[in-house]
Amino acid sequence: MADAVVVVALLAVAGLATAAVANRDPARQALVLAVLGTALAVLFTVLQAPDVGLSQLAVGSALTPLLIMLSVRKVRRRSAHGKDSKQ
Amino acid sequence: MNGWILAATVVLAVGLGTTLWGVATGPLGRRVVAQNLSTALVCPGLLLLSQGYDRTSYVDLALLLALLGPVGTLVFARLLADELAEEQPRAWGLTWAAAGLGAVVVAVLCAVTGPGRSMVKLLIVGALLVGGNLLASRAMSGGFPGVSRG
């Protein structure tokens, strides 16, 4: 029964990983990845690895989404720019 | 297994379950709301776990999440401002409910720990969590009005 919380975290990670792959739009995927990062941090906590949980929170909840969203923005701005110049 | 872990399990199951469903489906606005809620729901879960495992040092995790979770949401609100401006996502009922959950958990834990350094830390976590959560909701529904580029 002590494992119930581990099972919950594991299932959440599995579900979020599936969602991260299934959402093909990068902005939406970034949102899922942010939540996946949080879920992984929970999993690491229940596996008694708070150090790893902390770094996963630091990297996963703000840094990686920011990097992905900045790339998305650059790519989109480019294509929008390209369309403008064609018109 | 003790009551704290049981409570944490329930909070985390509900929290991660709903945010998984919310972040994976539906329009963009709803997904951002779900991302914001994930912070608000998981953070109390982490606090409860820390109490359940009887490890005060685990509170740092909740502190970091309460600090960085809203920052993550602000990133999305900022960089998706154009899309969100059309949707104006609002879920004040849910937001207040989550904030309330955070407040209750922090209050209960404070009562259990009693005055001291740990209590101060808990209060900081609580303030950051509730404040950040409400603020991030505000930012989503139009916190960055004039972002074209920059």
Next chain:
Amino acid sequence: MHRLLPLLPAVPLLGAGLLVAGGRHLPRPVAEAFGCLAAATTAALAIVLLPHSSPALVEWVGGWFPKGGESVGIVLIGDGPSLGMAALVSLLTLAALAYSWHYFDEPPRGHAGTFPALILLFQGGMCGFAVAGDLFNAFVFFELMSAVAYALTGYRIDEAKAVQGALSFALVNSLGAYFMLMGIALLYARTGELAMAKIAEGLNAAAGHHGPDALTLTAFVLVLTGLLVKSAAVPFQFWLPDAHAVAPTPVCMLLSGVMVELGVYGVWRVYGTVFSGPGGLPAADVTRTLVVLGVLTGAVGAVMCWYQRHIKRLLAFSTIAHTGLFLIAVGVLKAEADDGAALYILGHAGVKAALFACAGILLDRYGTVDEFSLHGRARHLRGVGATFAVAGLALAGLPPFGTGLGKAVSEEAVGAPLTVVYVAASALTGAAVLRVAARVFLGFGPRPEEREGEEREEDKTSGADEEPETRQRLVRVPRTMGTVPAVLLAAALAVGVVPGFAGLVGHAVDEAGTWGVFSSVHWTATGVLLDLLSTLLAVGLALVAVTRPGLLSAPEWALPLRRLQSGHVGDYVAWLLVGTTLLGALALPAVLR
């Protein structure tokens, strides 16, 4: 002496750190000289340590020497092969830095130290991987050399092909590294250790009399996948031509000359140390796996190499073909074959780096590396042409080059049927290079015609419109750029001729190997004859191809093979998965017994 082992990676890394910290205010020659100094210091260190490597140097970083046979630290192994690889890496790094001296266009402006710093980081990663005796530590340095290699490959961001090639390279290799990490995690779960020798003990203890089980097999397959992706074995090879054809020339010299070979070295090291005991994989199954992959790699690389007209791409495919030959030699699990592979790798590094250096000169002089459009244009580059042609002959195995010696020794060890692969692959790749030499530097034969009719997708990789890597097109070849390939070629020659060198290499490899056999390595009559045969075949093929282009043009059956090289990263990942399954299937009999 063992205290100095960790410095092999640490010196270049510190050099890179200081170069970045101070490079902003340094004039370019100073920054480059500092980079060369750091690389040369490391090379000197490796060479100084080499004579002391018998018995192998063992260092526990941080002074965590084992107590009661157990340690919590990281172990480094300084035996002949590991120090030899570190020395090779360092010398080739020095050559690459010398080649890029002053002329190579090194953006970003005002950061004179950036390019040498990246090269030094690359060197540090490779040296660290070479001396690693701990599986996770090997993974860390593996990742370091990969990460630097991605950045270096995409260095010329103005070029569409460069960034695409770099991304394919990065995605496939990162995935490969994660396969390896999964394998390491499985091994840790089984044995509770990370040092390679301790893992082997753990596997033996766990297996008892039953031999390996599914977990050992899976761990073997996963770790091997990571290493074989790096060494570009079929079907993991797709990233290599894409990356090597677009990377800056000095980087190509390192990628083709040593990085890919480090993958083969890793296979040798990991199998020999971790999986060769009774708890590991039986020899027959490993031989089957590696030889099948090696033969496939040699064949695919050689055939694809023949049909290229983009010179750097052609060289990249020849690297694949030769990696296949190295894999076969490592795969037959014989002391003598290991010696052959070691000599072959040494000779090949010099020859292949020299070839890339010559191709780079063509690129900087004419702004193209297309064999067709360069026809006869480089007649007056006599020195470069001579180097290129001799390197082509050496690639085919001309005695007394180190490649020829390595090939001869390997052929003798692997046995008659596999010798055919050696002769065919080296003849075909050598012929392709000689064909290019004859056309480009001598203007032999009719000018090759563009294909009639519709333009094929494959023609987009002709190499016709590439940007030179120097700030402006070279009018004459700078002395550094011309000398480096000649020196490299001379070094490859020295591997074969210097008396006693081959014997030393063979002894060092045998001592580090697990077979407990010492074989004598020398030229034999059969070996020389086989080498001459493949050289003659190469010359003949090249002559026919130049004078009668129609006779040896790409037949229809070769087209599907070329189409597989699709440039699509999804395909490459799919092949990676298939390759893992193939490895599993080939090694499966190990657990069915």
Next chain:
Amino acid sequence: MNPRARLWLVVLGGGGLAALLVAACLRLPAFGGPWHPYGDRAVRAALARHIANTIASVNFDQRAFDTMGEMTILFAAVLGCVVLLRQARDEHRDPPEPCEVAAPVRRYALVVLPIALVTGLYVIAHGQLSPGGGFQGGVVAATALHLMYLGADYAALERIRPVEAFEIGDALSASAYLVLGFAGVLAGGAFLANTLLPYGTFNTLSSGGTVPLLNAAIGMEVASAVVVLLARFLDQAVEIEEGSGS
């Protein structure tokens, strides 16, 4: 290859890999088992050196060489991003327009920025005592600075963040880690040997010999590296424009 053929390959290869992985999982020791020889030795070694957080001891003492490699990967990746995201020949910089931010968001950012910065430093400083350390704290501190971008605009961020200084800081702190390693050799011991300083009192900030120093070097390295990394991406996303000007 068409998508269909690729999917078949993925199914074939993925099926094989799945079979291998599942077969291996079934042979693994049961989850939660009591047998962790290396882990138990590591705990004993950490306590012998008066380090309360065993993970910090493994990272900065027992397996400090891994951490050196890892830090170098970060350093190399940042250098790589500086190279890859440089301003290309056909691009120019276009200062972004100032951006309006709702007042509560601005206030929140300005209040949280110092808190996050202090938290980052706290997490770094307590690395060898409680969960956390140079990596985690460094990322937090670096992220904190970027609240300036969220709370105000890019120009405000650029004022508090001289990228050049951070680039040099990144290189210097990476070098500092390596120099600490060399110090061990120069003192006649092993590379990265933790024998130069006294181990101090258990569970205090100065315990653990060189561990706090290595931890601090990593913290500074990570913080600078993340700042430089984000600066390059922000430059691309916000400032660098294609064409020769419009």
Next chain:
Amino acid sequence: MGSESAVTAVTHVLPYLVAAYVFLVGCYGLATSRNLIHAVGCLAVCQSATYVLLLAVGYRDGGTAPVFSDIRPGSRPVVDPVVQALTLTDVVVGATVTALLLALTVQIAKRHGTVDPDELRELRG
């Protein structure tokens, strides 16, 4: 075999199976991706499988973190610290590699005008 032992058997391998599943899902997404940024995200998913596997391997029933700032050494069983250090390294490596890959993707978008691998029509043959 009672249902209780079946449950135990499942929890004994579930974490490993979840790691394997996450790894496979990530590989699938990487192979079939139509957007390079999405592909980089899928690679991150693959990597999180390695974290899960490593930490699952190091877990000990009833154990707690080997961090002795708030508990007395030896008072409680602790989990394996080594895998945690390895995972920590892995997390940092993952984040940096992601950054490098995204930098390359940004440049691809500039030079090719697309991030759809199906439309990148160079480097064939």
